Amino acid sequence: MMKKLKIKKCVNSCISRLKKKYPLFLIIVISLVMWWIGWISRGFKFIRWDTVNYGSVAEWFSGIGTIIAIFSSFYFFKEENEPRISIVNAYLGGNKIFITAINSGRAPIYIKFGGFQFPGSKEIHSSEKIMKDPFVKLNPGENYEVLSYTADEILSLLDDTLKVKTTYFKAVYSANNYKLFSKEFTITNGRFGGHINKKAKWG
Numbered sequence: 001m002m003k004k005l006k007i008k009k010c011v012n013s014c015i016s017r018l019k020k021k022y023p024l025f026l027i028i029v030i031s032l033v034m035w036w037i038g039w040i041s042r043g044f045k046f047i048r049w050d051t052v053n054y055g056s057v058a059e060w061f062s063g064i065g066t067i068i069a070i071f072s073s074f075y076f077f078k079e080e081n082e083p084r085i086s087i088v089n090a091y092l093g094g095n096k097i098f099i100t101a102i103n104s105g106r107a108p109i110y111i112k113f114g115g116f117q118f119p120g121s122k123e124i125h126s127s128e129k130i131m132k133d134p135f136v137k138l139n140p141g142e143n144y145e146v147l148s149y150t151a152d153e154i155l156s157l158l159d160d161t162l163k164v165k166t167t168y169f170k171a172v173y174s175a176n177n178y179k180l181f182s183k184e185f186t187i188t189n190g191r192f193g194g195h196i197n198k199k200a201k202w203g
Contacts, residue, residue, distance in 0.1 A: 081107040085173050085181035092148075094191040100146040101173045101181070103138040111136045111144055112174040116154060117182065124172050125157040144173075151187045165189060 055063075084105030090098045103109050112135065115126040127147070136144060154169060170182040185192060 081105075083107070083109040083175035083177070083179055085109070085175055087171055087173065087181060087183040088143075089171075089183070089185070091192050094193060095151050096148055097151075097185070097192050098146050098148050099171050100143045101138075102143040103140055106140055108137055108139050109175045111138065112176075112178060114171070114173045116157060117170045117172050118158060119168050151190050151192060155187060155190075 082105060084103070086102045086104040088100055088102060092098065101111060101114070113124075113126060115124045117124050127149075138144060155167060158167065165188065167187045168184060169187070170184050172180055172182045174180055
């Protein structure tokens with residue numbers, strides 16, 4: 001089961017990276033595959049362009065309109081079913097924080113994992129409170145269990161050499177397809193709150 005999840009995670013990660021960085025590459029690959037299928041279906045014969053009926057202008061507009069409609073439908077369907085998590089918080093006396101994740105999208109999601117991340121590191125320190133019940137299903141509008149932390153509990157995840165007057169961290173949750181959602185917080189002199197460091201470099 002874990003092996004299948006790892007393979008699925010790897011495939012999804014590769015596809016999402018290609019979509020973001022090389023959309024033109026994907027279009028070219030799909031076009032070549034379709035051309036190859038058509039070439040096979042014609043018995044490995046190339047098209048004779050002088051015998052092709054290109055159709056009328058009306059037929060071209062109709063075809064282009066159909067293609068646009070199909071791609072628009074796929075796009076809006078994907079957007080509507082895209083996982084969305086809103087991370088909300090409240091403070092108690094400045095030294096305790098309450099955090100929860102809300103499904104702010106239109107489709108059910110599954111919380112895969114959660115934890116904290118510090119600037120300069122790609123590592124996400126898993127929280128036992130968040131991880132005690134992974135793969136929790138949240139329907140639209142539902143929220144995950146409200147979790148509470150003291151500043152010391154979060155700082156204990158840091159190496160002593162990294163502790164400074166003001167520590168920045170992110171609360172991180174992962175939803176479907178391992179998409180990450182995060183919100184940034186600060187701890188100054190052992191108390192939550194303070195300004196957000198816009199220059200902090202995250203892993």
